Amino acid sequence: MAKRRAEEPLEELAYRDSPSSKKVRVEFIPDESTRSNGFSTSSAAPNRINGYEFEEDERNGNDILAAADQLEEELQEAAASPSPSELEDEGDRSAFVTHSRQNAPVEGYTDLYLDTINRSVLDFDFEKLCSVTLSNINVYACLVCGKYFQGRGPKSQAYFHALEIGHHVYVNMQTKRVYVLPEGYEVKSKSLDDIKFVVDPRLSKEEVARLDKEVKEAFDLGGRKYRPGFVGMNNIKANDYFNVIIQALAHIPPLRNFLMLEDLSEKPELIQRLSVLVRKIWNIRAFKSHVSPHELLQQVSRQSQKRFDLLHQSDPVDFLNWFMNNVHLALGGSKTKPGTSIIHKIFQGRLKVESQQITAKADAGDRLRFEDAAEVLVDTSRYLMLTLDLPAAPLFQDELDKNIIPQVPLTSILAKYDGLKAQEHLNTRKRYRLLHPLPPYLLFHIKRFSKNKFVSERNPTIVTFPVRSLDMSPYVEPNPSLHSPGEPIWYDLVANVTHEAVRTRDDSVEGEAEKKVWRVQVRDRARDEWLEIQDLFVERVATETLFTKESYLMVWERRKNTKKKTGG
Numbered sequence: 001m002a003k004r005r006a007e008e009p010l011e012e013l014a015y016r017d018s019p020s021s022k023k024v025r026v027e028f029i030p031d032e033s034t035r036s037n038g039f040s041t042s043s044a045a046p047n048r049i050n051g052y053e054f055e056e057d058e059r060n061g062n063d064i065l066a067a068a069d070q071l072e073e074e075l076q077e078a079a080a081s082p083s084p085s086e087l088e089d090e091g092d093r094s095a096f097v098t099h100s101r102q103n104a105p106v107e108g109y110t111d112l113y114l115d116t117i118n119r120s121v122l123d124f125d126f127e128k129l130c131s132v133t134l135s136n137i138n139v140y141a142c143l144v145c146g147k148y149f150q151g152r153g154p155k156s157q158a159y160f161h162a163l164e165i166g167h168h169v170y171v172n173m174q175t176k177r178v179y180v181l182p183e184g185y186e187v188k189s190k191s192l193d194d195i196k197f198v199v200d201p202r203l204s205k206e207e208v209a210r211l212d213k214e215v216k217e218a219f220d221l222g223g224r225k226y227r228p229g230f231v232g233m234n235n236i237k238a239n240d241y242f243n244v245i246i247q248a249l250a251h252i253p254p255l256r257n258f259l260m261l262e263d264l265s266e267k268p269e270l271i272q273r274l275s276v277l278v279r280k281i282w283n284i285r286a287f288k289s290h291v292s293p294h295e296l297l298q299q300v301s302r303q304s305q306k307r308f309d310l311l312h313q314s315d316p317v318d319f320l321n322w323f324m325n326n327v328h329l330a331l332g333g334s335k336t337k338p339g340t341s342i343i344h345k346i347f348q349g350r351l352k353v354e355s356q357q358i359t360a361k362a363d364a365g366d367r368l369r370f371e372d373a374a375e376v377l378v379d380t381s382r383y384l385m386l387t388l389d390l391p392a393a394p395l396f397q398d399e400l401d402k403n404i405i406p407q408v409p410l411t412s413i414l415a416k417y418d419g420l421k422a423q424e425h426l427n428t429r430k431r432y433r434l435l436h437p438l439p440p441y442l443l444f445h446i447k448r449f450s451k452n453k454f455v456s457e458r459n460p461t462i463v464t465f466p467v468r469s470l471d472m473s474p475y476v477e478p479n480p481s482l483h484s485p486g487e488p489i490w491y492d493l494v495a496n497v498t499h500e501a502v503r504t505r506d507d508s509v510e511g512e513a514e515k516k517v518w519r520v521q522v523r524d525r526a527r528d529e530w531l532e533i534q535d536l537f538v539e540r541v542a543t544e545t546l547f548t549k550e551s552y553l554m555v556w557e558r559r560k561n562t563k564k565k566t567g568g
Helices: 034-038 056-062 066-082 084-089 157-165 190-199 205-209 240-249 255-261 269-281 294-303 318-331 341-346 411-417 543-548 562-568
Strands: 139-142 148-150 169-172 178-180 185-187 349-362 368-372 377-383 386-389 408-409 422-427 428-435 441-447 449-452 457-458 462-464 490-506 513-524 529-534 535-539 550-558
Touching: 034 457, 139 157, 148 157, 169 190, 178 190, 190 240, 190 428, 205 255, 240 269, 240 294, 240 318, 240 529, 255 269, 255 341, 269 318, 269 562, 318 550, 341 441, 386 411, 408 411, 411 428, 411 462, 490 529, 535 543
Parallel strands: 386 441, 408 462
Antiparallel strands: 139 148, 139 169, 169 178, 178 185, 349 368, 349 377, 349 428, 422 428, 441 550, 449 457, 490 513, 490 550, 513 529, 529 535
């Protein structure tokens, strides 16, 4: 079949504009300059694109290269450029072909753009989400402005940010590898080690062992001095209840060492974020003298279905109960078997409960009489925290018209567990007694708040306690096979969470309202000092005045028995 002749010569239509052109068409016309350079016509550059003239060097990307390496880069770009046949076959491909990505920087330019890094704006405490797409997959941080972007490919948000704003250095938040965009090569410079360390601070086993023994002071980028492990924690809005619990847990050495030294990369997200936050609290080369719990707090909010979040203040003990149980399960712990995670190994103990029913009967005179059942039921349960009940607060005022704030020693409210004093719960009388062996760490919850259908009340009673040498032997049932009778069981205070009620003005009918302020007192073992932390404020406190605050949660550490070590 004969082909139909064209109505007009093709040469006359070559450069005529199309009224409905949707794609860029490219025609390659070799010139003498291309042939003189020794290139074949297949690698020649187009002279015209839709009527506009472009230089060959401009198409090859030579205008962004250094003049000294121009010839070498022309050879590389010419070898990587597509042939005209490929462009003609793929009509959908744009005529403006991007230059190939570099695998390594040009010789002599290994530190290109590194002078644009601004360490003062870098904050890796926030959740790793792209600032444009809000995705947490393959996130990079711009080391110039500190923002997070997704990916580093030619169509990624980080690539667009590099072209539009001119920020060229990015670090992968997962692998801690640094890249230059849009060139795409990796930077392997020792000057970036401090940034990689701040992204994911990790200490060696020897450095962790020296945290409680050596007095160490560090300085941030602003020259401010801080103590590693005793840094402020940002209160984003109302997460002070969260801050005091994390600070207290970060100063329990077995738990701290586990989170800092173990490889938890395969564990759930809750454990990974807790580990990162604890390592940032004890960071000895931090850029700033405080940390932000935003990343862990977001995970807690999601996992608790917004029961604990940063917008509403919660009870620290309620949060600690939820947090310990979820950390235990995330570490592979069992709901029934004891000692299956480090949480149980540190805090879990056994308790003997004796219960006796109380029955009400009418006697001959139709009077109501309460009688104890003859049978006493004995049960053994496990605990992570011991609740201590305060005596009722006085209802009346003294002669100076001021409220009386009573004081009670810690040993008197611990008598709840001596196995002698009975407590009544509805129609049951119960007695409690601790069993051997006691856990390495004891958590005491001093119950200050009580709620009923009408009002919530606070008990302001002050609990006095010794900072060191609390003897727990009177509250433990003797067991000669585990502990010699008559020998004391010493515990020392590690952390103390306190409550303060601050009155705030309220224009409502109810009048003034009380705001809860939470603080935590922790011990610096290396200096044998106590520090009080309230959000971003860290200050020294005298040991003699620790009990003057309203203690709410106490962490006690069992003193190691040196006699057994020397005897063994």
